[in-house]
Amino acid sequence: MTKKVRILVIDDDAVAGEFLQEALSRAGYEVDVYTSAREALQGELAGYHLLLSDIRMPDMDGLQFLSQVHERWPQLPVILMTAFGSLETTMEALRLGAWDYISKPFSPEAIRAMVRKVLEVRELQQHWIQGQPEDRQEAHFIGSSAVMVDFYKQIARVADASASVLINGESGTGKELTARSLHRLSARRAKPFLAVNCGAIPETLLESELFGYEKGAFTGADRLHVGLLEAAGGGTVFLDEITEMSPALQGKLLRFMQNGEVRRLGGHEAKQVEVRVVAAANRDIDAEATAGRFRADLLYRFVIRLQVPPLREHREDLPQLVESFLKKWGYPTVRISDEAMELFMAYEWPGNVRELENVLRQTLLLSPFALILPENLPPKLRSVRPQETSLLTSLEAAERAQILQTLEGSAWNQSQAAQRLGIDRKTLRTRIQRYGLK
Numbered sequence: 001m002t003k004k005v006r007i008l009v010i011d012d013d014a015v016a017g018e019f020l021q022e023a024l025s026r027a028g029y030e031v032d033v034y035t036s037a038r039e040a041l042q043g044e045l046a047g048y049h050l051l052l053s054d055i056r057m058p059d060m061d062g063l064q065f066l067s068q069v070h071e072r073w074p075q076l077p078v079i080l081m082t083a084f085g086s087l088e089t090t091m092e093a094l095r096l097g098a099w100d101y102i103s104k105p106f107s108p109e110a111i112r113a114m115v116r117k118v119l120e121v122r123e124l125q126q127h128w129i130q131g132q133p134e135d136r137q138e139a140h141f142i143g144s145s146a147v148m149v150d151f152y153k154q155i156a157r158v159a160d161a162s163a164s165v166l167i168n169g170e171s172g173t174g175k176e177l178t179a180r181s182l183h184r185l186s187a188r189r190a191k192p193f194l195a196v197n198c199g200a201i202p203e204t205l206l207e208s209e210l211f212g213y214e215k216g217a218f219t220g221a222d223r224l225h226v227g228l229l230e231a232a233g234g235g236t237v238f239l240d241e242i243t244e245m246s247p248a249l250q251g252k253l254l255r256f257m258q259n260g261e262v263r264r265l266g267g268h269e270a271k272q273v274e275v276r277v278v279a280a281a282n283r284d285i286d287a288e289a290t291a292g293r294f295r296a297d298l299l300y301r302f303v304i305r306l307q308v309p310p311l312r313e314h315r316e317d318l319p320q321l322v323e324s325f326l327k328k329w330g331y332p333t334v335r336i337s338d339e340a341m342e343l344f345m346a347y348e349w350p351g352n353v354r355e356l357e358n359v360l361r362q363t364l365l366l367s368p369f370a371l372i373l374p375e376n377l378p379p380k381l382r383s384v385r386p387q388e389t390s391l392l393t394s395l396e397a398a399e400r401a402q403i404l405q406t407l408e409g410s411a412w413n414q415s416q417a418a419q420r421l422g423i424d425r426k427t428l429r430t431r432i433q434r435y436g437l438k
Contacts, residue, residue: 005119006047009033010040010065011054011081016104020052023108024115037065045073050118052111055082055093063096070097074422077118081106097422120156120185141177142324143317144423147309158304159185164257166242166299167280169308172354175280178308179238182278191235194228199244207249208265210237211256217266230262232275242279243288247295253277254298277302311349311356316399318344319427321353325360334364336372338433343374345434346384400435403428407437 007029011017017033024031034040037053037060045051051069055062062080069078077099093101099118102111141148158165159182167175176195183193196209208217212227228237239245245253256262257277261270279302281288288294311318319341326334336344349355359378367376374382403421410416418428431437 004030005049006030006032007050007052007115008040008045008048009052010037010057010062011035011052012057012059013054016054019108020111023111026108027112027115029115036060037062041065041068045069045076048076050115051076051078052115053078053080055080063093066093066096066098070422071420074419079114079118117153117156120159141174141181142321143314144320145314145316147314148317151306151309154306155181156185158182158306160187161304162276163303164277164301165279165304165306166285166302167278167306167308168285169280169282170310170350170352171282172352173308173310174353175282175308176238176240178306179236179278179280183236183276186236186276188235188276192232193236193238194232195238195240196228197240199241203246203249206245207252210249211252211262211264213265214267217264221266225264227262227264229256229275230264230271230273233273234275236276236278239277239279241281243281243283243285243294247293250295250298254295254301257298257301311352315345315349316427316431318356319430320424321356322360323426325357329361329364331364334367334370334372337374338429340372340374340377341430342433343377343381343384345430347381399431400437403431403435404437407432 005028007024009017009020009024009031011020011033012035014035017035021031021033032048037057041060053062053065057065062082066078066080069076074097078097079100079102080093080098081102081104083104100114102114141152155178165179165182167178169175169178179195180193183189196206198206201209208225208227210227210229212230213221213225215221215224239253256273260272260274262273263270285294285299289296289299319336322336322341322344326332351358359381362378363372363376366378367373403417406417406420407414410420414425414428414432418425421428423431
């Protein structure tokens with residue numbers, strides 16, 4: 001982070017506040033301390049990057065403080081601290097929007113690690129979720145639903161680990177984007193990120209692509225070729241569609257992951273290489289291993305498993321995704337009608353975000369106006385009947401109840417309700433229609 005990170009600590013115990021101030025200041029953060037939550041709320045908190053609050057305090061407890069912060073500054077992360085933890089308190093803290101929860105006593109290292117991870121996720125939201133990437137030439141995740149925020153947290157938690165990662169997910173969900181995100185958030189970011197599609201290259205070529213070859217190793221090898229594993233030294237190699245790799249090559253990859261040695265084709269000397277291996281599979285890799293088509297011992301070499309959520313599990317992100325694509329392609333004034341958006345929300349999206357992108361491109365060609373109507377959509381979306389979609393899941397039911405309660409509490413002022421919910425007004429309108437709220 002280029003600018004100074006500001007953290008606010010609220011704890012009625014002055015000694016505890018001083019402990020946190022010293023522990024976090026040593027990590028380079030600028031830390032202010034209050035002994036009263038009510039006093040802290042009298043100021044403008046938008047200038048802070050993170051709040052840490054005790055739960056048990058005399059004038060206003062941490063849960064009440066969290067509720068008010070979430071209402072007034074919905075994007076500001078809060079970590080709650082307590083020496084009296086319970087399952088009920090933890091669930092209530094998370095329900096009210098706490099980003100994390102830590103039990104006292106804790107070490108300076110533990111609180112610094114938690115703060116670092118929360119700030120990394122906050123950075124994800126600022127630069128990716130809001131569509132404001134640091135590098136505008138690279139693709140980034142879009143979406144601020146609970147499902148996606150939880151996924152961003154998983155990425156942030158494992159990004160700096162050296163362990164190999166296996167990314168599972170349906171086609172079009174963004175597995176390579178996940179791999180690039182892991183690399184970008186890690187200490188390896190300055191080193192190479194090299195990707196290869198194992199299903200798009202013949203086996204003999206794939207082996208030489210990964211491990212390299214010496215001059216004269218085979219007919220046509222007129223020069224030395226450094227393989228991806230060696231070229232990415234210190235960085236990350238991404239193996240897409242790893243289930244397409246032949247058993248023989250799987251064995252060679254296993255040996256590399258065990259001892260870190262690369263031997264080029266036609267060569268006799270092994271070179272030690274330090275590189276992180278990230279792989280992706282759109283097949284059920286466990287079933288492939290059970291059937292004997294994928295080596296179980298290689299599968300167990302992938303210590304971390306990530307599952308990219310399919311689009312149908314976070315449809316509430318559709319308005320944000322659509323708006324992002326339209327802006328990216330130079331159509332910032334084009335709008336999706338509420339009726340058309342209902343069809344988008346009801347469709348299953350088997351091809352996920354990649355299919356959404358394809359549908360939008362088709363629609364822009366078919367629509368002569370700045371407002372996209374249902375009749376402008378491809379037939380597969382026009383045939384969807386929103387009223388025939390499945391019953392609300394328990395999560396959707398809870399979201400519906402929360403939106404209804406917020407609307408009633410704000411006298412159905414949609415702008416005020418959207419602000420309290422931490423979403424934009426367009427997204428709120430879509431959810432009002434989706435849940436049939438009146």
